[in-house]
Amino acid sequence: MITTRNARVVVSVATILLVVVFLVSSSTSLGAGVKKAASEVSFGEEENTLKGTPYQGSGPPYAQEDKNKKPKVIADKVGGAGSEKAPGKAAKPDIGKPDVGKPELVNQPAKGSGSNSGSGACGEEYVVMIDAGSTGSRVHIYSFDTCSSPPRLLNEEFKMLKPGLSSFDTDTVNAAKSLDPLLELAVQKVPKDKQGCTPVAVKATAGLRLLGAEKSTAILNEVRRHLEEDYPFAVVEGDGISIMDGKDEGVYAWISTNFLLGRIGGKEKQDTAAVLELGGGSAQIVFEPDFGDNEKMVEGEQKYDLEFGGHHFTLYQFSHLGYGLMEGRNKVNGLVVKAALENNKELQNAKLSSKAETKDAKASVTLTNPCIPPKMQADNVVVPLGEKEFYVVNMKGPSQPQGAQCRFLADSALNKDAQCDTKPCSFNGIYQPSLVKTLRKTSDMYVFSYFYEKTVPLGFPHSFTMEELTELAKTVCTGDPLWTEVLAPGPVGELTKEPQWCLDISFITALLHTGYDIPLYRELRTADKIDNNEIGWCLGASLPLLDKASGKWTCRIKEA
Secondary structure, X not given: OOOHHHHXXXXXXXXXXXXXXXXXXXXXXXXXXXXXXXXXXXXXXXXOOOOOOOXXXXXXXXXXXXXXXXXXXOOXXXXXXXXXXXXXXXXXXXXXXXXXXXXXXXXXXXXXXXXXXXXXXXXXXXXXXXXXXXXXXXEEEEEEEOOXXXXXXXXXEEEEEOOOHXXXXXXXXHHHHOOHHHHHHXXXXXXXXXXXXXXXXXXXXXXXXXXOHHHHXXXXXXXXXXXXXXXXXXXXXXXXXXXXXXHHHHHHHHXXXXXXXXXXXXXXXXXXOEEEEEOOOEEEEEEOOOOOOOOOOOXXXXXXXXXXXXXXXXXXXXXXXXXXXXXHHHHHHHHHHHHHHOOOHHHHOOOEOOOHHHOOOOOOOEEEOOOOOOOOEEEEEXXXXXXXXXXXXXXXXXXXXXXXXXXXXXXXXXXXXXXXXXXXXXXXXXXXXXXXHHOOOOOOEEEEEHHHHOOHHHOOOOEEEHHHHHHHHHHXXXXXXXXXHHOOHHHHHHHHHOOOHHHHHHHHHHHHHHHOOOOOOEEEEEXXXXXXXXXXXXXXXXXXXXXXXXXXXXXXXXXO
16 A cells, blocks of 8 residues: 555656756755755755844754654554654655645545435434635535434535625625625525524634724624525524634634544544644644643643543643734734834835725835745735734845745744743743643644645645755745746746745744744644545534534524
């Protein structure tokens, strides 16, 4: 059987010959090729020409400790374990080439299998869940076989649209109507005789949370009115139309992932996967720590006790509001703007006092940003520095690649030096048990959402190490001609369309390595679907809505 990691090297003879020709002609590796393209600028993380060096912690997995790396940890995988070899240096990812690796589905019944599947006597029930995210809204229409315990997922319909509810600001009516294409799909997919008792919920996440209580409440009240008056579904009462608590968002995503992987819900308790999700406005981390005999989870907001499928799970969870990818962009670009404000009077005069003023504004100032590759420019970038301080600027790349400086800015945005009252901490002073010490080596680590969207389109494999991700960041921040030399045409096209990809991948790398303390040798897995089902918090949030009578799940709906 071909394993995920071994599959990376199974390529066509023609491709191998091309790689050999490239290696002979350059006499260097991909990482060295990056450095050669920027001969006047060092890419080593130990050097930085901006102001000082990247963050160096006192413990793993920071760069000074990673020099003597431990063997790479690869979680056991059903149906194909990863390579057991401990590399002296991680192998380079096959950037730009198709990846055959995919998440393994464990212990889940096949769709449509069994005597109670489909619309049999036991009943097929539906749930409609709308994810109102910071950059767009998505509908998930689930059908379940409720005879199984826990219920068995039969099918999922998915659709997304942009922009998100928060983009409508005070226009509550059009904000609610923006969900119509999603709700019309639900009307088509849910049988008419089931619609009256099919629960529908709308859960907003970080984007609406950042809009403020008054505006967000007005939008959600209009959404509820629109659903109750114009659609046939049973609108979930109470917090059914609401801004979801960050801790619930992360835990629901953990439930969804481990449910689809078959790690929870069975008779026997299994090792569970850690889940890290990166949205536009926030970043979530949830995992089940395994402490030593004399250690335990610190009591507090990060501890989450969960009962599921007859088993108890003590989880660590935290939602880092303001550290999603779009907010990460704002933080990094904000550091560039703040530095320029000291001496740039034209920029000082370009200050805007509200977000509304930025809507149609055109930049009059162009700043050099180390997170933009050479010869590229991002136009009319909106940079918020406060509630009443905004700038619209053009960001251009330097004459030579400055990926190390970009990584330094991304590290700085994480506020790693914040006071840590309860140790150990991840970043911004937040308590987090060490992933190195408490996450079982047999436990997979899954990264979703923007982690997936910013890596896989570049041909990056679905299973990779932090070291490989660091190499990818160097390549992306170098720009052409290196892109053309080492990447396939598809990824080059993607990078050409988005000048801020270097910033994005640098922030992602910093968040995982510097922020969450994931060592360079650790294996991570990414996906957007498991068994053809979208990954995220929606499935985990939908399961409790299936059974009103059971004490196990509470369904808060009004019967039609």
